[in-house]
Amino acid sequence: MTMTKRELAIQKEFSERMDEGELLNCMRCGFCLPSCPTYIETGFDETHSPRGRIALMKAVHDGLIAPDEEVERSLDVCLGCRACEPVCPAGVQYGHLLEEARDIFADHNQYKPLTKAVRKTVFEGLFPHQNRMEHSVSLLNLYQRSGLQKTVRKLGFMELLPKNLSTMEKVLPAVPSRREMKKRERTFSSQKETTTKVAFFTGCLMDTMFHETNNATITLLQKAGCDIVIPEEQNCCGALHGHSGEKAHAKKLAKQNIDAFEELQADYIITNAGGCGAFLVDYDHLLKDDPQYAQRAKLFTSKMKDITQILFELDFHMNSELHVAPQVITYQDSCHLRNVMRTEVAPRTLLKSIGGAAYKEMDQADSCCGSAGIYNIVESDMSMQILDHKMEHVKATHATTIVTTNPGCLLQMKVGIEREGLSDSVRAVHIVDLLLEACK
Template sequence: MTTIKEQEKIQEQFKERMDEDELLNCMRCGFCLPTCPTYIESGFKESQSPRGRIALMKAVVDGLIEPDAEFERSLELCLGCRACEPVCPSGVNYGHLLEDARDIINQNKQHSLPARVVRKTVFQGLFPHPNRMRGAVGLLGFYQRSGIQTLARKIGFLGLLPDSLATMEKILPKVPTMKEMKNRPDYLPAIAEKVHRVAFFSGCLMDTMFLKTNDATMKLLQLAGCEVVIPESQVCCGALHGHSGEKQTAKELAKKNIIAFEELDVDFIITNAGGCGAFLVDYDHLLQDDPEWKGRAKTFAEKVKDISEVLVAVDFHKKVKMELPPQVITYQDSCHLRNVMKTAAAPRVLLQAIAGVKYKEMVDADRCCGSAGIYNIVESEMSMVMLDYKMKQAKETHATTIVTANPGCLLQMQLGIEREGLSSKIRGVHIVDLLAQAVKQD
């Protein structure tokens, strides 16, 4: 809870830093309301809608209300899915307003000691440092391979954890070895006739916990005729920081990535994680107030593409034969891939091109699954409500394979499958891994 003095600082910063023109762009029309999961799940509470949150931000700027605990709670419960943006007739950049508001609050309040320790460890000590990320994930791998995991489950230790975390432990992917995580390529030639030279943004969790998906991504790019460059000096995209009120660190990471990629002479910068990609394409906004970096950030952002867009653009689905055993598949949109990167059709085109499968569209496939970065950990109750709704829609498709395009979404859907007791009947899979399984090479 913020003190009176902290609230005064926050209010002052809101007046100085919040984009009042953007706040005024909201016409209060309500087109955003049916798209907002928290508005729906809160029983249509106005303060849990994009329109309501913008009104609260404006009221703080105008000094009509104080940035108290209730105000802060309204912002905390927002998923940041940005589903409100595509339907907004005024084009309000709600996501940017939310990030600025959270950053102002975070930088002007005194967190509890445990919270300060966790935030410093995660945001400063871990994610910005690739070697430390590998080390941390390596510890998870040791836990899985050493027998400790089996013992912990056998003696019931996991029962001490909240239900959602205990279930989440069951669905974590098998972690690669430290040798595999360190032995990464920096260049791969095109296998088919060369059509593009691209750079691959490998990410932090993607190049550790989901390393096999990254390997599959690079293989698909090679088969599509792409020469692939993987700069070793790249770092975390900064999305987790930007969404959690650590904007300065996000800017520092963005600058490091721009430096790592800008001299490579590539056509595109490829991502395979919707959350990372959406933050990368927003680098120009993130650095808009920095004259030295604004132009460089814009050049960088304009090259960022999701792998599905590039594969469709080069007619991968027409040139490369893909086939799988008979199965029904459905697709769960990554919110940021769809709402920020504007990529919705390409994944579906690729999935429907796989021979042997039947594609079934899920009702509300574009509605957030409740993962939202670390939302499913810090706001578990609301997250599970959203996941239950998502699983209801998924089950009605009778799909045996649920496909996603973001690691957080993938873990969330696998969590839903486990919670429903359907792990023997349904699987969750990243679209890249499914396409790699389907590719038939002569």
């Protein structure tokens, strides 16, 4: 076997950086196979299963195969949903292996000039700077409110885009102006006797494109008996970086967030986005080799909770009168909320407590919807294939409201509703928005 210079460099880093013990933990038992969306959607192709990908990583680590395009492609097609982890009898941390392998490949990729420029803009120029995020999203606000959106649609410009992107444009929420994003206070008092002090991780997209959902989150926490503080110096969680081979930038963001939160002495750190929460709760692994931050990261992650979990623990559903107009609701799990943060009972309990709503569990609600960060953009064919099957399960529930706990999942389900022509009869909402609706 002859390797290129690039392949030799990648193989060397695999042997040095990949956790051999974790690779060996995989017993090849196959329990992960029924839980893997890409394994199923590719017609049971072993190279697109967790077991198969780990075997490829181990073979590269041992120098038995070259880290060629086929290996890299197998890793790229993975959704990173981590559904394999809860069902693994050996407890293999597949997500950690995947991120390390992707990071190694990214370190040695010679990106085309346009791709390199886009990655630099997104990973370095945009997401780590909340002011720039606010400015960018405010341009979307201008597009929506100025009449330009209607003109663009009327002239058919959207038809020039790939179908999934044009559909995504249709389902984008009405975003606030930059002034509206800036006017929120940093501290909030409980609306009843205070039981808990929490720090709110507002996120980058959540605090811009989904700003109103963040406002709803604050209100619910107040109603549940929480005093809330929002650290001004917090930043992007780094999930997009960590999943895309930009681990060094993810570590930098993690350190900034730990610095921002640790002096607040809050009882808990709350997030309302499953994808963010899963990466935040993994900071202890991300920084495990950093002598200055390893212990601080452990304390940070020990305080992480999803909004549904803290509401559940504070008996919000038992102490509040929740009621909505008659409707059938179903729940689509956020993969990372369920598989990494292990939060599945809390959101369902909250939903079942809403009067006027009939809760219907969806078949395979724990299976990925195909959003997976930017997966629905870079791997659109596979993403839409997964989404179409997901919508079959949605329709079987006869639900009129699909509830999610992650912004990417929310947009993906909205796209699914559009693709199925159900926009007049079915809606998708974040659980926080539905709970606040039920409080009124």
